[in-house]
Amino acid sequence: MNEDCIFCRIREGALPAHKVYEDESSLAFMDTSPVSEGHVLVITKDHYENIFEATPESLAAVSNTVAKIAKGIRVVFSPDGLTVAQLNGSAAGQTVFHYHTHLIPRRDGDPMDLHARGQAEPDKLAEIAAKISGALD
Ligand code: AMP
Ligand code: ZN
Numbered sequence: 001m002n003e004d005c006i007f008c009r010i011r012e013g014a015l016p017a018h019k020v021y022e023d024e025s026s027l028a029f030m031d032t033s034p035v036s037e038g039h040v041l042v043i044t045k046d047h048y049e050n051i052f053e054a055t056p057e058s059l060a061a062v063s064n065t066v067a068k069i070a071k072g073i074r075v076v077f078s079p080d081g082l083t084v085a086q087l088n089g090s091a092a093g094q095t096v097f098h099y100h101t102h103l104i105p106r107r108d109g110d111p112m113d114l115h116a117r118g119q120a121e122p123d124k125l126a127e128i129a130a131k132i133s134g135a136l137d
Contacts, residue, residue: 002047005047005096005097006098007047007096007098007100010027010043011043011045017029017030018122018129019129020040020069021065021068021136022045023061023064024045024061025044025045026043026044026058026064027045028040028041028043028069029041030120030128032119032120032125033117034120035102035104035116036104036105036107036110038079038103038128038132039103039104039116040069040073040103041101042062042069043062044058044062044098048098048099049097050097050099051086051088051099053099062101066084066101066103068136068137069132070082071136072132072136073103073132076128076131079107080106080108081105081108082103082105083102083103083112085102085104085114086099086102
């Protein structure tokens with residue numbers, strides 16, 4: 001646990017999040033500044049800063065959860081495409097230094113943004129989280 005890390009604090013329940021799914025080693029929740037409706041983050045439960053620190057087991061857990069959530073997003077939103085992105089280091093655009101992967105549903109013609117400015121309405125995020133969660137195998 002890294003006290004200064006917002007994702008560790010979410011994992012501990014010390015900060016709120018709209019959780020979609022969790023298993024022993026990974027946790028999925030809504031991005032509060034979504035690039036598109038249905039933007040989900042999947043994190044390792046343990047604190048690793050990036051892909052270079054994360055263990056093979058934790059990377060595998062995130063990967064399996066990403067595939068599970070991707071199918072749920074497809075059921076709920078039927079997007080034209082789905083970006084799966086993982087950033088390492090500020091030069092790559094990483095802003096939260098706890099290993100995570102983005103799932104961003106895309107419509108044809110959407111800009112290929114990885115970050116958004118505005119925050120989504122919490123009620124809306126709760127509704128989407130419940131929908132995706134309910135669509136998981
Ligand atoms: P990255 O730039 O890949 O490190 O992505 C960090 C992501 O975390 C951004 O898309 C932020 O919108 C998102 N984010 C930051 N704080 C929170 C939070 N408290 N709950 C959910 N998502 C967050
Ligand atoms: Zn952390």
